Amino acid sequence: MHSLSCVEICAGAGGQALGLERSGFEPEALVEIDPACCNTLRYNRPQWRVVEGDVRHFDGSRHKGIDLLAGGVPCPPFSKAGKQQGKDDERDLFPEALRLVDECRPRAVMLENVRGFLDAVFEEYRANLKRQLERLGYTMDWRLLNASDYGVSQLRPRAVIVAFRKDLAHGFVWPLPQPQRPLPVGDLLFDQMAARGWRGAKAWRKQANGIAPTVVGGSKKHGGPDLGPTRARKAWAELGVDGIGIADQPPERDFTGMPKLTVPMVARVQGFPEDWIFTGKKTPAYRQVGNAFPPPVAHAVSEAIMNCLTQRALYSMAG
Secondary structure (H helix, E strand, C coil), rough: CEEEEEEEEECCCCCHHHHHHHHHHEEEEEEEEHHHHHHHHHHHHCCCCEEEEHHHHCCCCCHHHCCCEECCCCCCCCCCCCCHHHHHHHCCHHHHHHHHHCCCCCCCEEEEEEHHCCHHHHHHHHHHHHHHHCCEEEEEEEEEEEHHHHCCCCCCCCEEEEEECCCCCCCCCCCCCCCCCCCHHHHHHHHCCCCCCCCHHHHHHHCCCCEEECCCCCCCCCCCCCCCHHHHHHHHCCCCCCCCCCEECCCCCCCCEEEEEEEEHHHHCCCCCCCCCCCHHHHHHHHHHHHCCHHHHHHHHHHHHHHHHHHHHHHHHCC
């Protein structure tokens, strides 16, 4: 497999980074402001260069010519759960992403955000983003991708933006949905639910026969370690899961009622590998998981980018 370079901004706890790694991208830097996320990144990949701090202070000029600039810029400016203030929200970091495109001049760009980014209210915002990228010499496209189409047992639609330097854009193909459906939550989490001998695990498995609603990580300002707002918690209840709070351990042998998920269970629902450890206490660990970009989706898109870039390289060598 070819290895190409990347810089990732707003890296979080590694969801996108794991997908990029699986596709063959090697990070030159991962920029993240949250100390808990940085600790998780360093714990799992000591060899990665984690830059802890505000992306507004990150100088991209030292990474000029990288293959890919990636990131998951903050969602609140575009989320229906917020006020959808877009460019008027101080947390809007798309301008910083554009600055770094200018400084790094990557061959390709990959940015993800919430579904709300594609709402009609942001039509002019998207058009302006496209114009600015075109001025910098890039061709931009976007898609709404659902995590359940790529093996993740969760309804998690995400807006994904991909841009290529104009001389490289030809040949990029968006990843197709996988033909097989993801596992129902009951099958996915049965071994974890039964880990302490819970006698109700088999009955729970039968009830939890659908995929999960979108896991919501919340923010430092709002929300605790819940699996989502009222509507999401109702969907969890239909799967036999108590969505109010996160459990420290799986249910014990004689537990009755609806079980809560543990952080490792939510991580599996998000598509994280078993050996990826979220450091810190339960609430910050859960937020790291809940706010992540599912690694399988990041892998599907970044693999398509990798294929495009390496094919162009092969064409150049052949020429």
